[in-house]
Amino acid sequence: MSKIVSHNASIPQRLIGQDAPPTPSLARATFTVLWIPINGFLEWFGELGLFSWQVLRAAVRRPFEGQELLRQFDEIGSKSLPLVALAGAAIGFVLALESRSSLVRFGAQSMLPAALVYSIIHETGPIVTGLVVSGRVGAGIGAELGSMKVTEQIDAIEASGVNPYKFLALTRILACILVLPLLTIAADFCGVIFGWIAETLAEPISFTRFINQGFVGATFKDFLAPTFRTVVFGLIIGMVGCFQGMRTQGGTAGVGLSATSSVVLSSLFVILADVILVKIILVFFS
């Protein structure tokens, strides 16, 4: 006891007094406020890394769940086709109308087919497809897996000796990776067709002539790199949707949150990836 008294005696009175509790400094408070979101951000990436590792490990082990992969092709590919085609058609139509008024002003009306085709194939087609699919499929995957998580269906799959990372995540991610380029081709096709329709409504032009003018000077390289950039978009949409879905917590509210965050995060990452990949394509394929 006497030791304790002697120890306290060496501490300034203001630190041990009851009426003067220690207050955190401003720097400490600021650090805490900043650290919480940073910590959450780092934690999210850490968990995403672990999730990716589990999916990668599952990818190289048998069985390969071919039937489930085909079902996901249908869910993600076939069922997204009408929406993607519609979005491509609308973009082609609007782009043709808007470009026409600008090009007429500068007397470059004959450049319209080339400008339209170049714009659709290089940028508009891939990014519109990426964003439309991230909206439809990202939300769908996030909500479906989230719902499975909170109703213990994912646990039931695991309990029956089946790897959920393979059966649920890998099949969806692979389907996204493989269908995105195909959907992009569909969006490009519809965009060009409806661009021609818009142009024909303003000033009739034959489809053959429109295509000939549109693809003048274009090479296979112009088409290949931008289209296959959507493989990365597919990876992002599948990975983020599955990750957000499989880490869902907290009942129906959690499912809603997973669906929303899947769309927001996958759209954001698709746009960021587009910026980076456009630069890479310009450096290596121009």
Add this chain to the structure above:
Amino acid sequence: MMGAAQQVLLGVEESAATPATETFGKRSPGPAAVVLRGLHKSFGSQKVLDGIDLTVKSGETLAMLGRSGTGKSVLLKLIIGLQRPDSGSIRVHDQEITCLGLDALNALRKNMGFLFQHAALYDSLSVEQNIAFPLKRHTKMTASERGDRVEQLLSSVGMESELKKMPSDISGGMQKRVGLARALALEPGILLLDEPTAGLDPITSGEINELILKLQEEHDMASIVVTHDLQSAKTIADRIALLHEGQVLIEGSFEDLEKSDNEFVSEFMKRDS
């Protein structure tokens, strides 16, 4: 290692010290199927299991009782490897599962059936596809053999006419039956049942209990049943373990629990009766 709370019990010390003896069995139990020793599990600062010791033998049914949140469902998830313990040992058919890799664990899971509290049927698959799910992945059965097996399983749970229905189109009791049929699909040696009668009316609960008894007699499995339903525990279990504050407070027959003069045990038995 015996929990400290067990030492205060009168009349059941012998059975608690040598769990799973033939003293309690309605049928004579075989070799140990599940052995838990010193099992600890916490979630953050919340200690859920604090040194669980239990043994369940083949052919024996153990009912786990306890208040909500005492870690009964967690215990089942630890046994099937859905969660990992903080410390302690889980031996399933003489194999330590706490250090098993995913492939070995999945191989072991084929010999375990799990009925989840809300059945956890795959809602994108029909009743038939739900039961065929483990058969398709773990057996070399042809489609027609699988179909026959699914029909046989559904018939054993009295659901043969609901083959093509979706889980959302059948009642809670029916979902439990389908879940039970799915858990039995691979003819497991160990059956884990999480609240098989929760949320069901007394008649359906009675039917489920009878069904579990019938299936136990047919399949001779080691079963662990988590329940709040004392009547259900009395009907289907050879032995009952009551969990309290993360430990097995008492372990014995239903009569042992009724006779216990431990305050919590008496209160628990009185409240439910």
